[in-house]
Amino acid sequence: MRPPLDLAVDVVTLTEHLVDIESVSRNEQAIADAVEQSLQGVGHLTVTRHGNTVVARTDLGRGERVVIAGHLDTVPLNDNLPSRREGDLLHGLGTCDMKAGDAVILKIAATVPQPNRDVTFILYEAEEIDTAFNGLNLLSQSNPELLVGDFAILMEPSNGVVEAGCQGTLRAEVRTTGSRAHSARSWMGDNAIHKVAAVLARLDGYQARTPDIDGLTYHEGLNAVFVSGGVAGNVIPDECLVEVNFRYAPDRSEEEAESFVTDFFDGYDVRVTDNAPGARPGLDVPAAKAFVEAIGGEPNPKFGWTDVARFTSLGVPAVNYGPGDPLLAHRQDEHVPIAQIEDCERVLRAWLGGV
Amino acid sequence: MRPPLDLAVDVVTLTEHLVDIESVSRNEQAIADAVEQSLQGVGHLTVTRHGNTVVARTDLGRGERVVIAGHLDTVPLNDNLPSRREGDLLHGLGTCDMKAGDAVILKIAATVPQPNRDVTFILYEAEEIDTAFNGLNLLSQSNPELLVGDFAILMEPSNGVVEAGCQGTLRAEVRTTGSRAHSARSWMGDNAIHKVAAVLARLDGYQARTPDIDGLTYHEGLNAVFVSGGVAGNVIPDECLVEVNFRYAPDRSEEEAESFVTDFFDGYDVRVTDNAPGARPGLDVPAAKAFVEAIGGEPNPKFGWTDVARFTSLGVPAVNYGPGDPLLAHRQDEHVPIAQIEDCERVLRAWLGGV
Numbered sequence: 001m002r003p004p005l006d007l008a009v010d011v012v013t014l015t016e017h018l019v020d021i022e023s024v025s026r027n028e029q030a031i032a033d034a035v036e037q038s039l040q041g042v043g044h045l046t047v048t049r050h051g052n053t054v055v056a057r058t059d060l061g062r063g064e065r066v067v068i069a070g071h072l073d074t075v076p077l078n079d080n081l082p083s084r085r086e087g088d089l090l091h092g093l094g095t096c097d098m099k100a101g102d103a104v105i106l107k108i109a110a111t112v113p114q115p116n117r118d119v120t121f122i123l124y125e126a127e128e129i130d131t132a133f134n135g136l137n138l139l140s141q142s143n144p145e146l147l148v149g150d151f152a153i154l155m156e157p158s159n160g161v162v163e164a165g166c167q168g169t170l171r172a173e174v175r176t177t178g179s180r181a182h183s184a185r186s187w188m189g190d191n192a193i194h195k196v197a198a199v200l201a202r203l204d205g206y207q208a209r210t211p212d213i214d215g216l217t218y219h220e221g222l223n224a225v226f227v228s229g230g231v232a233g234n235v236i237p238d239e240c241l242v243e244v245n246f247r248y249a250p251d252r253s254e255e256e257a258e259s260f261v262t263d264f265f266d267g268y269d270v271r272v273t274d275n276a277p278g279a280r281p282g283l284d285v286p287a288a289k290a291f292v293e294a295i296g297g298e299p300n301p302k303f304g305w306t307d308v309a310r311f312t313s314l315g316v317p318a319v320n321y322g323p324g325d326p327l328l329a330h331r332q333d334e335h336v337p338i339a340q341i342e343d344c345e346r347v348l349r350a351w352l353g354g355v
Numbered sequence: 356m357r358p359p360l361d362l363a364v365d366v367v368t369l370t371e372h373l374v375d376i377e378s379v380s381r382n383e384q385a386i387a388d389a390v391e392q393s394l395q396g397v398g399h400l401t402v403t404r405h406g407n408t409v410v411a412r413t414d415l416g417r418g419e420r421v422v423i424a425g426h427l428d429t430v431p432l433n434d435n436l437p438s439r440r441e442g443d444l445l446h447g448l449g450t451c452d453m454k455a456g457d458a459v460i461l462k463i464a465a466t467v468p469q470p471n472r473d474v475t476f477i478l479y480e481a482e483e484i485d486t487a488f489n490g491l492n493l494l495s496q497s498n499p500e501l502l503v504g505d506f507a508i509l510m511e512p513s514n515g516v517v518e519a520g521c522q523g524t525l526r527a528e529v530r531t532t533g534s535r536a537h538s539a540r541s542w543m544g545d546n547a548i549h550k551v552a553a554v555l556a557r558l559d560g561y562q563a564r565t566p567d568i569d570g571l572t573y574h575e576g577l578n579a580v581f582v583s584g585g586v587a588g589n590v591i592p593d594e595c596l597v598e599v600n601f602r603y604a605p606d607r608s609e610e611e612a613e614s615f616v617t618d619f620f621d622g623y624d625v626r627v628t629d630n631a632p633g634a635r636p637g638l639d640v641p642a643a644k645a646f647v648e649a650i651g652g653e654p655n656p657k658f659g660w661t662d663v664a665r666f667t668s669l670g671v672p673a674v675n676y677g678p679g680d681p682l683l684a685h686r687q688d689e690h691v692p693i694a695q696i697e698d699c700e701r702v703l704r705a706w707l708g709g710v
Contacts, residue, residue: 186577230583245538247539329537
């Protein structure tokens with residue numbers, strides 16, 4: 001039996017304990033059990049369990065409710081467990097993305113019994129994989145009332161500053177066709193792979209837009225992420241497929257993003273396979289504005305798609321704010337500066353009126 | 356039990372019987388058994404078995420020996436068995452490549468007891484797959500004396516005219532590299548797929564050489580046959596691979612072909628993975644010249660690599676000569692004109708001095 005999670009330890013030790021409970025996506029039962037059990041021991045919280053997602057709420061009748069959320073899963077193991085302290089850093093799978101953030105959530109949940117606004121703490125499963133498994137997505141369907149709030153904070157790694165909004169992401173397939181022939185008589189066929197030269201040259205010449213939105217500068221990107229073609233070593237191929245990923249600033253709608261890509265590849269067979277809209281920073285919303293002011297520092301734009309966009313689509317203004325460098329997420333050598341974990345805990349505690 | 360193969364039937368019926376014994380590469384036992392058994396009944400032949408390759412020889416002390424060979428295997432089934440006659444055509448898997456040729460070999464073997472030159476008939480396994488399984492290749496290692504001759508005829512489909520020589524074939528990998536990044540921050544990476552644009556553009560601009568060799572016009576070809584790249588849907592790829600196939604005329608050596616490809620892709624990481632030389636037509640060799648004169652008609656160059664090159668490398672002048680259109684080989688709708696089978700049998704019988 002694993003010893004129960006002790007919320008009385010300091011936030012860095014708690015991060016270590018969370019990291020050392022392996023929780024690759026679809027294997028979150030142990031960590032969700034530990035989190036649930038530890039929160040059940042906190043008198044001022046109402047705790048519910050939904051699959052491997054745990055929700056803990058205060059209900060103090062405050063005029064405002066904030067949702068503070070973190071995912072419990074990690075990307076696959078890469079010979080980077082257990083956790084390991086080295087100087088000012090904590091190393092290991094999930095230290096950055098995002099068990100340091102989860103530890104901050106659990107510490108605040110356990111030790112701020114009278115927050116100045118009601119809080120819904122959510123520790124959820126399966127953020128790193130298909131949205132069909134995403135704990136927040138499932139909760140929005142089964143218990144939408146639990147996601148209601150005036151403001152939401154996702155404690156994804158953001159270097160301890162507010163990252164606002166997020167870019168949209170669209171995937172599309174661009175296909176070229178030709179006709180097969182034996183490669184010994186190649187002139188009788190029409191090589192579909194050769195035709196991809198022009199598709200890739202177009203991509204290579206793409207100029208990224210960097211729009212300013214609500215004071216933040218976004219940066220788009222259009223890239224081939226896969227290419228595949230070929231029938232056999234002695235056959236002129238009749239089809240080639242390029243899969244592209246368009247990351248677009250949140251001033252474009254899904255439809256506008258789709259039009260852009262379709263126009264960009266004018267003359268080719270283009271099929272959009274996936275499209276998730278971004279979220280405008282929304283820093284003009286009073287709750288967000290107040291949070292940014294309380295935290296201090298300059299907010300940054302968020303480039304990667306996060307569940308911020310899910311909250312935005314539910315009508316809840318949301319930002320990312322958490323310890324760790326987002327560029328280290330999903331890397332074999334991911335780590336988090338110990339001071340950032342402690343800073344985040346302190347800042348959040350102060351904002352909620354804790355001591 | 357399958358009834359024994361009857362060599363007394365006409366050559367077209369015999370082709371049907373051979374086609375109806377399914378013999379996809381590596382599954383030639385049944386057809387080799389039937390062929391061996393039928394030839395054992397022919398008094399003037401010495402029959403030996405080597406794996407699923409059957410060899411039958413006359414030994415009349417003639418001044419000249421000719422090897423006449425055909426492979427027994429076919430490419431995979433494609434809903435094209437059993438055989439089916441329709442008007443002047445015989446349809447089905449292997450009708451063209453090359454059981455019509457095999458039927459001619461068997462009829463000649465059985466019914467020309469006193470050929471004017473000694474003959475080694477070879478019906479062999481696994482021509483359609485990796486050369487490591489090729490029955491002629493295996494025989495050249497285990498019993499090289501059985502391949503000795505003054506001249507060889509491969510009864511591969513050639514529309515009933517002599518096809519001479521064959522082109523070489525070289526495979527190479529051309530690789531581009533870059534550096535990975537999350538596609539949400541694509542500008543921090545270096546997209547290896549985009550770099551393939553220039554590789555494919557170079558291929559698209561390739562101008563084929565069509566040299567004249569010993570009076571026959573060859574036609575080279577340089578093509579991408581596979582392209583692959585990509586790590587994940589949200590990752591800028593750091594590597595992309597283009598596999599090319601160079602079919603080269605027999606006036607280039609293996610080394611010259613390799614130099615050509617390396618120079619063509621100057622500036623890229625090129626690795627040659629396979630290289631099989633071609634064979635010059637060799638129609639100036641007396642035995643070949645005499646055969647062409649006896650057959651009549653204008654000889655054609657052979658574009659595809661065949662076992663003609665293997666005989667050439669063993670010092671045995673060789674040509675392709677058989678019923679069926681080589682362009683129909685490996686096609687779902689392969690078929691052979693009935694008249695071409697009968698013509699080939701008649702021509703070969705006459706050349707061997709049969710009645």
